Amino acid sequence: MANADRPGWQLGTLRGVPVYIGRTWPIIAVVVIATFGPQVADAYPDLGAGAYIVAFIYTLLLLLSVVAHEAAHALVGQWRGYHVRRIVADLWGGHTAYDTDDSSPMSSALVAVVGPLANAVLALAGWLALHAVADDREVARLLIGAVVFTNGFVAIFNLLPGMPLDGGFILDAVVWRLTGSRSAGLLVAGWCGRVVAVGFVGWTVVRPLVRGETPQTFYVLWSVLIAGFLWVGAGNAIARARAGRLFARVRVRDVLRPAAIAPDTALAAQLPQATDVVVVDQRGVPWGVIAPAELQRAAGPGLQEVRAAALARVQPAGWVAEVPSVDVDVTALVRAAQDVGGAIQELLVVVDGQPAGLVAIQALGDALAAAERPTSAPV
Known part of the structure; x- marks a missing residue:
């Protein structure tokens, strides 16, 4: 059964x-049955x-x-080290959700090309x-022929060089490899995706x-719908490229502030008074932060008995x-x-397994x- 936490009805698992x-897949099923059924009935009236x-x-x-x-x-994707979260067959065919933070041009191209393959x-x-x-066995030949045509078309169409098609990811990987910039790859593939969308409407x-x-109304509607999907996906790639260029202008070092590390059992009097303190549990897992102002407010005779755990602000997962x-x-x-959402106020930055400092979300923004503001030209 589908629920709010799942994208649809689970068929099973593939290597975990x-x-x-997907919840939208039945739309495809109804459309296929409504259009293909009458064609079969016309070709084979004895079937009823x-x-x-x-x-x-x-x-x-x-x-399938x-x-x-x-x-x-x-x-x-798993072979190339991606963390694959799920596979979904939906209205637009399907999608595979995975994390690609450690991706490379080669990995991106390989993952993209195997779908059409x-x-x-x-x-x-x-x-x-x-x-x-x-x-x-005419009915069997009809079904097999339809599968051959559909898979052949999908293989060729998906290799068109524009986002969000697989061919767009391949183009992105090529430009990324040649220029060394993922943003450049996304930008080129995104604009090519818009060209593909316009060209698809022009052709169909x-x-x-x-x-x-006079094209049939049904095919006109689906052509415009598919072109709209391509246009939106291409636009998303262009937006990601522009965001990537913006992010590249700011380094982690620029927004990082130092922080001390202390166990949550430490006495507040033993903590550094002039810097943020990241509190860790007995396993060394960080879970809270103490700001200098909080230590100053807690100062007094009773400070000797106060533990760090009592002063720390619990941070979200x-x-x-x-x-x-x-x-x-x-x-x-x-x-x-973005993954954590609005509840987060700061991030703990870790480099090679060691805490490097804190970054306030406000400072990052x-x-x-x-x-993003244009630099004024010198007078």
């Missing part, structure tokens, strides 16, 4: 990765209502094709199966009109952000803050706002 049918059973079987085969496509992404393999397998099915809608043909160096940009900090 949950596989779901069975034509819709054939259309339903084709829907299941289409679902989507899962195979996304499973290829997931398996190669999986569809190409299914199309080839179906084409070979057509030669093994007897001519008198405008081209028939120019030739004096996810407040620790790991970075390879304080000289990298603040992309990882922004992502960590101010630094990014300052970086």
